Amino acid sequence: MNRLMTSLRDGIGFDTLLIFAALAYLMAFAGLPLIYNIIISFQQVDMFSLGSLFHQAVGFENYAAVFHDPLAWRVLVNTVVFTLASVFFQFTIGFAFALFFNQKFPGATWFRGLFLAGWVMPGLVVGVLWNWLLSGDFGVINYVLLSLGLISEPIFWRSDVDYSLIAVILANIWYGMPFNMILLAVGLAAIPDDLYEAAELDGANAVQRFFTITLPMMRATIGAVLALGIIFTLQQFDLFAAITSGGPAGSSTVAQYWSWQLSFREFDFGRGAVISVIMIIVVLGVSAIYVRSTRAETRL
Amino acid sequence: MKKLTLAAFGASLFASTALADDVTLTMWTESSNAPEAVFATEFSEMDNGITIDVREVRFDDLVAETLRAFATQSNPDIIAIDNPDHAAFASRGAFLDLTPYVEQSDQIDMDNYFDGPRSSLTWDDGVFGIPRASNTIALYYNKDMFRAAGLNPDSPPATWDELYEAAKALTDPDNDVYGIAFSAKASEEGTFQFLPWAQMAGGSFDNINADGVSEALDLWKAFFDEGLTSPDTLTRGQWDSTGTFNGGNAAMAISGPWELGRMASDAQFDWGVTLLPVPEQGAPRASALGDFNLAVFANTENPDAAFSFLEYADSQAERVWPEFTRMPSRKDIELAPTGNEKIDAAAPVFVEQLQYARNRGPHPEWPRISKAIQDAFQSALTGQKGAQEALDDAQGQIDRILN
Amino acid sequence: MNDRARNIALFAVALVLAGIYLFPLYWMYVTSLKTNSSIFAVPPEFLPGTPQWQTYALIWDEANIPRYIFNSLFIATGVTLVTAVVGSGAAYVLARYRNLWIDVALFVILMLQVLPPSLMVTPIFVAFSSVGLLDYPRIATILAISAKTMPFFVILCRAAFMTIPRELEEAALVDGNSRAGALFMVVLPLARNGILVAAILIFMQGFGEYVYSTSLIADNRLQPASIGMTNFLQPNVVTWNAIMAFAATYVTPILALFVLLQRNIVSGLTSGALK
Numbered sequence: 001m002n003r004l005m006t007s008l009r010d011g012i013g014f015d016t017l018l019i020f021a022a023l024a025y026l027m028a029f030a031g032l033p034l035i036y037n038i039i040i041s042f043q044q045v046d047m048f049s050l051g052s053l054f055h056q057a058v059g060f061e062n063y064a065a066v067f068h069d070p071l072a073w074r075v076l077v078n079t080v081v082f083t084l085a086s087v088f089f090q091f092t093i094g095f096a097f098a099l100f101f102n103q104k105f106p107g108a109t110w111f112r113g114l115f116l117a118g119w120v121m122p123g124l125v126v127g128v129l130w131n132w133l134l135s136g137d138f139g140v141i142n143y144v145l146l147s148l149g150l151i152s153e154p155i156f157w158r159s160d161v162d163y164s165l166i167a168v169i170l171a172n173i174w175y176g177m178p179f180n181m182i183l184l185a186v187g188l189a190a191i192p193d194d195l196y197e198a199a200e201l202d203g204a205n206a207v208q209r210f211f212t213i214t215l216p217m218m219r220a221t222i223g224a225v226l227a228l229g230i231i232f233t234l235q236q237f238d239l240f241a242a243i244t245s246g247g248p249a250g251s252s253t254v255a256q257y258w259s260w261q262l263s264f265r266e267f268d269f270g271r272g273a274v275i276s277v278i279m280i281i282v283v284l285g286v287s288a289i290y291v292r293s294t295r296a297e298t299r300l
Numbered sequence: 301m302k303k304l305t306l307a308a309f310g311a312s313l314f315a316s317t318a319l320a321d322d323v324t325l326t327m328w329t330e331s332s333n334a335p336e337a338v339f340a341t342e343f344s345e346m347d348n349g350i351t352i353d354v355r356e357v358r359f360d361d362l363v364a365e366t367l368r369a370f371a372t373q374s375n376p377d378i379i380a381i382d383n384p385d386h387a388a389f390a391s392r393g394a395f396l397d398l399t400p401y402v403e404q405s406d407q408i409d410m411d412n413y414f415d416g417p418r419s420s421l422t423w424d425d426g427v428f429g430i431p432r433a434s435n436t437i438a439l440y441y442n443k444d445m446f447r448a449a450g451l452n453p454d455s456p457p458a459t460w461d462e463l464y465e466a467a468k469a470l471t472d473p474d475n476d477v478y479g480i481a482f483s484a485k486a487s488e489e490g491t492f493q494f495l496p497w498a499q500m501a502g503g504s505f506d507n508i509n510a511d512g513v514s515e516a517l518d519l520w521k522a523f524f525d526e527g528l529t530s531p532d533t534l535t536r537g538q539w540d541s542t543g544t545f546n547g548g549n550a551a552m553a554i555s556g557p558w559e560l561g562r563m564a565s566d567a568q569f570d571w572g573v574t575l576l577p578v579p580e581q582g583a584p585r586a587s588a589l590g591d592f593n594l595a596v597f598a599n600t601e602n603p604d605a606a607f608s609f610l611e612y613a614d615s616q617a618e619r620v621w622p623e624f625t626r627m628p629s630r631k632d633i634e635l636a637p638t639g640n641e642k643i644d645a646a647a648p649v650f651v652e653q654l655q656y657a658r659n660r661g662p663h664p665e666w667p668r669i670s671k672a673i674q675d676a677f678q679s680a681l682t683g684q685k686g687a688q689e690a691l692d693d694a695q696g697q698i699d700r701i702l703n
Numbered sequence: 704m705n706d707r708a709r710n711i712a713l714f715a716v717a718l719v720l721a722g723i724y725l726f727p728l729y730w731m732y733v734t735s736l737k738t739n740s741s742i743f744a745v746p747p748e749f750l751p752g753t754p755q756w757q758t759y760a761l762i763w764d765e766a767n768i769p770r771y772i773f774n775s776l777f778i779a780t781g782v783t784l785v786t787a788v789v790g791s792g793a794a795y796v797l798a799r800y801r802n803l804w805i806d807v808a809l810f811v812i813l814m815l816q817v818l819p820p821s822l823m824v825t826p827i828f829v830a831f832s833s834v835g836l837l838d839y840p841r842i843a844t845i846l847a848i849s850a851k852t853m854p855f856f857v858i859l860c861r862a863a864f865m866t867i868p869r870e871l872e873e874a875a876l877v878d879g880n881s882r883a884g885a886l887f888m889v890v891l892p893l894a895r896n897g898i899l900v901a902a903i904l905i906f907m908q909g910f911g912e913y914v915y916s917t918s919l920i921a922d923n924r925l926q927p928a929s930i931g932m933t934n935f936l937q938p939n940v941v942t943w944n945a946i947m948a949f950a951a952t953y954v955t956p957i958l959a960l961f962v963l964l965q966r967n968i969v970s971g972l973t974s975g976a977l978k
Binding site for chain 2: 164
C-alpha cells in the first residue's frame with residue numbers, strides 16, 4: 001500500500017495516473033460515441049429507434065449503398081482537395097505571418113493578436129459573412145476584383161460548380177490560418193536567439209538560417225500543427241452549411257457534410273455512420289503519420 | 301382590456317378542462333415570437349391550472365432534436381412542426397391521435413381548415429394535430445420597373461410565356477437588375493419553390509417526371525442560361541433572394557407573405573403581388589403550402605390539458621394575420637385589415653393562392669423524396685443532366701422510396 | 704535611422720495585412736447597422752446609409768443578452784478548467800517519455816477527435832440521458848465539449864513541455880522533490896505560457912460552441928449566446944442585421960480582452976523564461 005502511494009507520488013505510477021485520467025475521460029466522452037457510430041454503420045437504423053444500441057444488422061449493405069452512390073466519388077475527391085488545399089494554405093500563410101510578426105517592430109504582437117479575431121467568431125457568423133462576401137452579385141470580393149480589373153465578369157463563387165468548393169476553401173483558409181499562425185509563433189518564440197546569432201556569425205543568410213535552424217527546431221510544432229490542421233479541416237462543417245449547403249448539385253459536398261446530410265436530412269443514420277467510419281480510418285492514417293513524426297523530435 | 305376579455309373567454313371555455321392539480325406542459329417551437337408561443341404565454345396566465353414552458357429550437361435543428369428527445373423519452377408534450385415533417389411522426393405513432401378529442405370539441409372543426417393543411421396532419425384517417433397557420437408563394441413584381449420597361453403594371457404575367465417575356469424585358473445587366481428572383485437551393489426551400497411548377501405542369505411528388513414537368517424545368521433553366529436570374533439563385537434561400545428584389549436588383553420575386561413586413565418598410569418603389577403564372581391560360585393552378593402544425597406527443601401524461609391548449613390556439617386564429625402576418629389555415633376567417641395599404645392589397649392575392657396550395661407529401665419519408673427532387677432540378681440547372689433525364693432519375697429514386 | 708525606416712515599413716505592411724484579414728469582422732459590424740434589404744445592395748455598401756442603431760436596442764430588449772453571455776462564460780470557463788486540469792498532466796507525461804506506449808497514447812488521443820460534433824452529438828445525448836447527466840445540462844455540455852477540446856490541448860501543451868530542458872526537472876528531483884513536487888514547482892511554472900495560450904484558445908472555442916450546447920441544454924435560460932443568436936434565424940424570416948448585432952455584442956468584449964491578453968502572453972514567450 002505504501003509502495004503504491006509512493007509510486008503514485010513519485011514513480012511510474014504518477015505518470016500512469018496522469019495519462020490514464022485523460023485517456024479514461026476521452027474514452028468515455030469521445031471513444032464510446034465513436035464506437036456507437038461504428039456499430040450503427042452495420043445496422044438498419046430507424047429514425048425513431050436512435051435510443052437503442054441494437055437494430056437490425058445488415059452486414060455491409062450500408063457500405064455498398066454508399067459506395068454505389070453516384071455522389072461517392074465526387075465526395076471523396078472533394079474531401080481530399082478541400083483538406084489538402086485548406087491545410088496547405090493555412091499552414092504556409094500562417095507560417096509566413098508568424099515569421100513576419102516574429103520580427104521585432106512596434107505593435108507586432110498587438111497586430112498578431114488581432115488576427116485571432118477569426119478564432120473567436122462563431123462559425124455561423126463566419127459562414128454567413130463569407131456567404132455574402134462570395135456572393136456573385138452583391139459580394140465584396142467580386143466588387144474588388146472587378147474594380148481592380150482582375151476579372152471582367154463576376155465569378156459566381158458559390159453557385160458555379162467549378163468554383164463552389166474553392167469558395168469554401170477560401171473561407172476555411174481565412175478561418176484556420178490564425179490557429180496555424182499562433183501555434184507556429186509559439187514554436188518560433190521557443191527557439192533560443194543565440195542559435196541565430198551563432199549562425200549569423202558563421203555567415204549564414206536568412207534563408208539558410210531558416211532551413212538549418214528554424215525548420216529543424218520546429219519539427220515538433222509543425223507536426224502538431226499539421227496533424228491538428230488536417231483533423232480540424234475534416235471537422236469543418238459550418239462553412240459548408242452556410243456558404244453552399246454542399247451544392248450546387250453536390251459540387252462542394254465533402255465527407256463530413258455528406259454524413260450529416262444522410263443522417264439528419266435523409267434520416268439514414270446507417271449510411272451516415274458509414275461515412276463516419278471511413279473518416280475514422282483516414283484519421284487513423286493521419287494520426288499514425290503524426291506519431292511517426294514525433295519520433296524525430298529533439299528535446300532541448 | 302383585450303387581456304381581460306381573453307382571460308374571461310379562456311375561463312369560460314376552458315374551465316371544464318382545468319384540473320385539480322396544476323399541470324406544467326412543455327412545448328418546443330421555432331421561435332418565442334411565433335403565434336403558438338405567444339398564445340402559450342397567455343394560456344399559462346389564465347386561471348386554468350395549466351402552465352406551458354416554451355423552448356425555442358432553431359428551425360434547422362428542430363427535427364433532429366425532437367428525434368433524439370423522442371428516442372430517450374425526453375420529448376415535450378406539444379410541438380410546433382413544419383408540415384412536411386408531420387407525417388413521419390404521425391405515421392410512427394409518436395403523435396397522439398386527436399380524433400376522439402376533435403369529435404367532442406366545440407372549438408375545433410376539421411372541416412373549417414383548408415384541404416392542404418388538413419391533409420398534412422391526417423394519417424390513416426386519424427387527426428394528429430391542428431395547423432397553426434399556413435403560407436404559400438406568389439409573384440411579387442416591381443411596378444416602377446414594369447412601367448420603365450414598357451410593360452403594363454396592372455397586367456402582370458399570368459402565363460409562363462408571359463413570365464419569361466417579362467423577365468427578359470426587365471433584365472437590365474447594366475443597372476444590375478435581374479428579371480426574376482427565386483430560390484433553387486438544394487434544400488427544402490428549393491423543393492417548396494419547384495414543386496408547384498411541376499404540379500401546374502401535371503406532375504406531383506410521386507410523378508415528378510410526368511409529361512410537361514420537364515417544360516417547367518426548362519423554363520427555370522432558361523432563366524439561368526439567359527441571365528434572367530442570378531446564378532446565386534442555386535445557393536440562396538427565398539429571404540435573401542427577395543432581399544435583392546427589395547433592393548431594386550430584381551424586377552420580380554417569387555416568395556411568400558412573410559416578406560410583406562420587410563418589403564413594406566424597405567422597398568423604395570411601387571410593388572404588387574399576383575398569382576403564380578400558369579403554363580397556359582386556363583391551366584390548373586398550384587402553389588406551395590408552408591407553415592407549421594401543432595401536435596401532441598402520444599406519451600404525454602396530460603393529453604387533456606395539451607388538447608385544451610390546441611383549442612385555445614385555434615380560438616385565436618383570427619389574430620395570426622394582423623399580429624403575426626401569417627395566414628390562418630381556416631376558410632371561415634377573413635383577413636382583418638392591417639392598416640398598411642400595401643400589405644392589405646397583397647392579402648387577397650395570397651388568400652386566393654392558398655386555395656391552390658398543395659401539400660408536400662404527406663409521406664413519412666418526405667425528406668428523402670424532397671432530396672430526390674432537389675437533386676433533379678440542381679443537376680439540370682447546372683447542366684449536368686438534361687431536364688427529362690434528371691426528372692427520370694429522380695422518379696427512379698422516389699419509386700424506390702415509395703415501394 | 705535605418706531601423707526606424709524598417710519599423711515603419713513593417714508596421715505599414717502589418718496594417719495592410721490586418722486590414723485585409725479583418726475585413727469580414729468589419730463586415731459584421733457594418734451589416735449590423737444596415738437595413739435588412741441594403742445587405743443585398745449592388746454595388747455593396749461599405750458604409751451603412753443610415754446607421755440602424757435601433758437594431759442594437761432591439762436585440763438588447765428582445766434577447767436576454769446578459770443571461771446568454773453569462774452562460775457562455777460559465778461554459779467556456781468550465782471547459783477550460785476541465786480541459787486544463789485533465790489535459791496538462793497527460794501532456795506532461797507524453798512529453799517526458801519516448802516509447803511505444805506513449806506513441807499509442809498519442810495516437811489514441813488524436814484519433815478520438817476525428818468526427819465533427821454534429822455526428823457525435825446523438826450518441827452523447829443518448830448516453831447522457833440514460834445516466835441522468837441531462838438534468839445538469841450545463842455541466843453535461845462542459846463535459847462533452849471538453850472531450851472535443853482535450854486532444855487539441857494535449858498536443859499543444861505537449862509541444863510546450865517539450866521545450867523545457869530535462870535537466871531542470873532532474874535538478875529538482877536531485878534537490879529532494881517528489882515527482883509531483885517537481886511537476887508543480889518546476890515544470891508547470893516553466894510551461895505556463897504554453898499552457899496559457901492553449902487554455903485561452905480552448906476558452907474561446909468553448910465560448911462560441913454551438914452543437915453540443917443546443918442539443919444538451921433544453922432550457923433556454925441556461926443556453927449560451929451562440930444559441931441566443933440563432934433565435935433570429937427563423938424558417939422564412941432571417942433578421943440578419945439582428946444576428947450580426949448580437950454577434951458583435953458578444954464577440955467584441957471577448958475579442959478586446961483577447962487582444963490585450965495575447966500581447967502579454969506572447970511577449971512573455973518571446974522574452975523567454977527559459978533563457
